[in-house]
Amino acid sequence: MADSNALVGISTRPISATDLASAIGGRADGAVVTFEGRVRVQNEGCSVLRLHYESYDAMAEEVLREIVAEAMDRYAAGEIAVRHRSGTLEVGDVAVAIAASAPHRSAAFDSVRYVIEEIKVRLPIWKREEYEDGSSRWLDGAVPPGALAGKATPAAKADA
Amino acid sequence: MTLAGTRVRILLFGYYRELAGSSELQVELPAGSRVDDLVAVIRSDPPFAELPSRPAVAVNRRYAPGSQVLSSDDEVALIPPMSGG
Numbered sequence: 001m002a003d004s005n006a007l008v009g010i011s012t013r014p015i016s017a018t019d020l021a022s023a024i025g026g027r028a029d030g031a032v033v034t035f036e037g038r039v040r041v042q043n044e045g046c047s048v049l050r051l052h053y054e055s056y057d058a059m060a061e062e063v064l065r066e067i068v069a070e071a072m073d074r075y076a077a078g079e080i081a082v083r084h085r086s087g088t089l090e091v092g093d094v095a096v097a098i099a100a101s102a103p104h105r106s107a108a109f110d111s112v113r114y115v116i117e118e119i120k121v122r123l124p125i126w127k128r129e130e131y132e133d134g135s136s137r138w139l140d141g142a143v144p145p146g147a148l149a150g151k152a153t154p155a156a157k158a159d160a
Numbered sequence: 161m162t163l164a165g166t167r168v169r170i171l172l173f174g175y176y177r178e179l180a181g182s183s184e185l186q187v188e189l190p191a192g193s194r195v196d197d198l199v200a201v202i203r204s205d206p207p208f209a210e211l212p213s214r215p216a217v218a219v220n221r222r223y224a225p226g227s228q229v230l231s232s233d234d235e236v237a238l239i240p241p242m243s244g245g
Contacts (some may be wrong), residue, residue, distance in 0.1 A: 037245050053244075054174050056237055059221035084244060093199075096245050116245055124218070124237070125244035126174030138175040141243035143216050144223050 007081040008064050010055050010125075017097040020081035025101035029078035033108040035116055036098040039089050043139075047132040048091060055086040056124040067118045077102045077111040084125060166193055166230050170202070171237040173200050176215070189230065196220065196226035198236065215239065 007023060017034035025032050041048055041088040068080045078101040085095050096119060100111035130136040170185040177183050185200060195217050202208050216239040217224050223239070230236065 054177075054219075056171065056173055056218075056239075059218055059237065062221050120245045121242070122223075123244035124173070124239055126240055127243040128174070138178075138240070139243040141241035143241050144233055144239070 004082075005144055007079075008061070008068055009058050009083055010064075010086050011083050012085070012087045015083040015094050015097045017094070017099050020059075020097055020099035021101075024079035024081050026078055026098055029101035029108075030103055030147065031108040032099060032101045033105070033112045034089065035098045035112045036094045037116070039093050039095055041091045043129060046129070047129045048135050049132050050088060050090050051127055051129045052088050053084075053086045053095065054126045054128070057083070057086070059124050060084070062124050064119075067115055067122065070118070071100070071114045072112045075102065075107040075110045076139050077107050079114065080111055081130055082119075083103040084119065084123065086125065147155050164191060164226060164232070166191055166232050166234075168198065168230055168232070168234050168236050170198075171235065173237065174240045176208075176211065176238045176240050179210060179232075181207065193230050195224050195228045195236075196228065196229065198230060201228070202238070211238075 021032050021034045022063065024083045034106055039051055042095045064082055068082060071077060071080055080100045089095060098112050098115050100108045102108040102111065122144050127139045129139060166189045168187055170187060172180050172183050180203050187198060189198060189201065199217065200213060218237040218239055219228055219234050
């Protein structure tokens with residue numbers, strides 16, 4: 001968003017996992033794993049022209065920091081950087097970039113995997129795809145666990 | 161002691177924003193209202209007839225259960241199914 005050099009955040013400008021990887025990793029980290037999610041030309045049988053990401057920036061940045069803190073804690077990673085795009089993207093553009101460093105490979109792989117999977121279910125970002133035939137639509141997506149109005153959660157039951 | 165109502169600001173995104181034709185709403189509720197009460201009020205407004213009966217809701221940028229009591233000046237967001245990554 002505002003700080004285009006931040007290691008964790010939402011960006012309106014192009015992002016790359018290589019940039020993130022070069023910004024992380026101390027002398028104790030023997031492994032760096034990167035992941036890029038890119039806009040692909042076919043989705044669910046439709047030819048994608050471009051897409052638009054709309055983000056709830058203030059919350060998305062908090063959620064990203066929370067996900068990174070959880071991954072650091074779970075896998076004892078060295079450092080983790082993650083950026084997600086908002087705005088208009090063309091086919092081939094990077095939508096999400098993640099880099100994780102750790103003393104050994106498994107913690108780095110596990111950290112990257114955790115971050116991308118949590119992004120899929122928790123990050124408040126929405127994608128509208130535009131197709132070659134001129135149509136467009138908001139993609140169906142994930143609903144965060146335990147966040148539905150009308151659904152009793154364990155915490156709500158304890159209050160009752 | 162005055163029993164003032166709760167005035168909340170509601171942010172709308174993606175498909176929900178298009179339903180409303182606006183990215184923000186203000187709703188006045190009786191004091192002590194919960195997230196579920198707010199959702200019921202919003203759904204009674206014709207543009208939101210298509211809103212799921214249990215949309216995900218965030219209060220002050222955290223996902224909130226339907227039982228959470230709202231306070232004036234809370235920043236509430238209706239969260240459509242997400243499609244990041």
